[in-house]
Amino acid sequence: MKKLLSIYNTLLENFGPQGWWPAETDFEVIVGAILTQATSWSNVEKSISNLKKKGVLNPKSLHEIKAGSLAKLIKSSGYFNAKARKLKCFMDFLHCNYDGNLSVMLSQPKERLRKELLEVWGVGPETADSIILYAAHKPSFVVDAYTKRIFSRIGFLKANASYDEVKHFFEKNLPKGVKFYKEYHALVVELGKTYCRKKPLCKECCVNRFCSKQFA
DNA sequence: GGCCAGGACACCA
DNA sequence: TGGTGTCATGGC
Numbered sequence: 001m002k003k004l005l006s007i008y009n010t011l012l013e014n015f016g017p018q019g020w021w022p023a024e025t026d027f028e029v030i031v032g033a034i035l036t037q038a039t040s041w042s043n044v045e046k047s048i049s050n051l052k053k054k055g056v057l058n059p060k061s062l063h064e065i066k067a068g069s070l071a072k073l074i075k076s077s078g079y080f081n082a083k084a085r086k087l088k089c090f091m092d093f094l095h096c097n098y099d100g101n102l103s104v105m106l107s108q109p110k111e112r113l114r115k116e117l118l119e120v121w122g123v124g125p126e127t128a129d130s131i132i133l134y135a136a137h138k139p140s141f142v143v144d145a146y147t148k149r150i151f152s153r154i155g156f157l158k159a160n161a162s163y164d165e166v167k168h169f170f171e172k173n174l175p176k177g178v179k180f181y182k183e184y185h186a187l188v189v190e191l192g193k194t195y196c197r198k199k200p201l202c203k204e205c206c207v208n209r210f211c212s213k214q215f216a
Numbered sequence: 217g218g219c220c221a222g223g224a225c226a227c228c229a
Numbered sequence: 230t231g232g233t234g235t236c237a238t239g240g241c
Binding site: 218219220221223224225226227228229 | 230231232233234235236238239240241
Binding site: 032033034036037038039040041042043044078079082086121122123124125126127130142144145146185186188189192193 | 220221222223224225
């Protein structure tokens with residue numbers, strides 16, 4: 001669909017390249033993807049910083065650290081007990097299935113990796129796709145709350161569309177590409193943060209001209 | 217002081 | 230299968 005490409009170009013013109021994911025390593029991407037669940041990135045940054053200072057932002061240390069100690073380090077991310085448990089579940093998965101070798105895990109075929117990640121407690125579809133796209137660098141479009149909210153409001157999607165329906169819609173109507181998917185998702189998030197939280201789309205929002213209906 | 221954030225899960229009807 | 234409650238800190 002040409003409109004999806006036009007929106008991408010509009011967002012790129014307005015916000016510039018986002019260069020996601022903001023992380024130094026693929027492992028950091030995965031930890032960040034879990035920590036940022038329903039949480040603003042600024043809160044996650046503090047947790048990431050704490051983990052780095054403690055020297056535990058690596059597969060071996062994070063596997064060994066106790067959940068209670070981990071929870072204290074990631075307190076700023078909110079839901080810290082639940083997220084500590086999620087991180088520990090992922091680490092158990094990594095060590096049981098790949099002997100702690102992240103490179104081997106990330107080199108698995110995309111479909112297999114996605115299926116395995118979705119079986120890990122605490123990893124849902126958005127987190128799994130974020131890991132596949134930004135850590136494994138394989139083309140898997142990431143759908144988040146902003147994506148659903150914005151594209152349903154401008155009339156491209158049903159308001160109650162499922163995650164997989166939305167994902168399929170984008171992957172079917174956009175050229176496949178890792179760099180392109182990475183940038184598209186990042187730009188949608190930037191648009192969402194700027195113009196489209198839980199309020200209606202502002203009329204100054206740059207995608208308003210693509211709307212099938214008028215917004216106040 | 218209230219609202220919201222780059223979700224996921226458990227439980228219930 | 231869909232709706233609702235829970236997890237919780239920090240910025241505005």
